[in-house]
Amino acid sequence: MPVIEISQSIDARGLSCPLPIVKTAQAMKTLRSGATVELIATDHGSIKDVAAWCRATGNILLEQTSDGAVYRFLIRRT
Amino acid sequence: MDDPLNLVLFSGTDDKLQAAAVLTAGAAALGKPVNIFLQYWALDAFRADRIDRDHGLAPEAGQSGRAAVDALALAGQAAWADTLRQAKELGGVDIQACSLSMDLLTLEPTDLDPLVDGVEGVTAFYLNAGEGQVVFI
Numbered sequence: 001m002p003v004i005e006i007s008q009s010i011d012a013r014g015l016s017c018p019l020p021i022v023k024t025a026q027a028m029k030t031l032r033s034g035a036t037v038e039l040i041a042t043d044h045g046s047i048k049d050v051a052a053w054c055r056a057t058g059n060i061l062l063e064q065t066s067d068g069a070v071y072r073f074l075i076r077r078t
Numbered sequence: 079m080d081d082p083l084n085l086v087l088f089s090g091t092d093d094k095l096q097a098a099a100v101l102t103a104g105a106a107a108l109g110k111p112v113n114i115f116l117q118y119w120a121l122d123a124f125r126a127d128r129i130d131r132d133h134g135l136a137p138e139a140g141q142s143g144r145a146a147v148d149a150l151a152l153a154g155q156a157a158w159a160d161t162l163r164q165a166k167e168l169g170g171v172d173i174q175a176c177s178l179s180m181d182l183l184t185l186e187p188t189d190l191d192p193l194v195d196g197v198e199g200v201t202a203f204y205l206n207a208g209e210g211q212v213v214f215i
Contacts, residue, residue, distance in 0.1 A: 016155045018104040022164050025107040029168075056108050 004062065004074060007035035013070065017045040021053050024075065028059065031077050036062065039073040046071055081210035082111040084203070089215060090119030092133045092158060093147060098215050099161035106165040113210075114173040115203045116194065121179045129159050129191045162193055172206070174198045
């Protein structure tokens, strides 16, 4: 399995909806196409929100994992 | 996603302004333009010298609602003004004060927080709203 290089990590733990998505959108603006962002969040809404945001904006949700109530997403900028 | 979301904010309590800020930030993150028109008590809450103060809650909140909102704030939930600032950083968010409400509250543009981009009448608001939904809060 190829190693995914993370360009930027966003620690959104403790932030409530929709700030994890806002931080992700802000980060994406500064990155080049193909770059990957890691988002770590505790907002339960982020499970559905990140997937919906990726669908709407055309970015790619590469990976989604959870460790208890902490969610981790890898998103590639298109 | 091109039609703007148009929010008419009337209420000046922190819970309704928080709900409006969340709707705004979510739309901005999707690249959807947002036009906000501030009337009456919502406009009063955007006064530069009062924006970070406690604006109370809607009557239906009651004591238990007050406790729940306080608990979220203690847990680190961003204040509505901060959420709006983050949304504006993403771009596409325009906040205008209703000129009639400016007269009602005897406000000058310099009395308002920098979050507010300008003053306009309802006709300009409708023109900018285009085909997008209008939501009254």
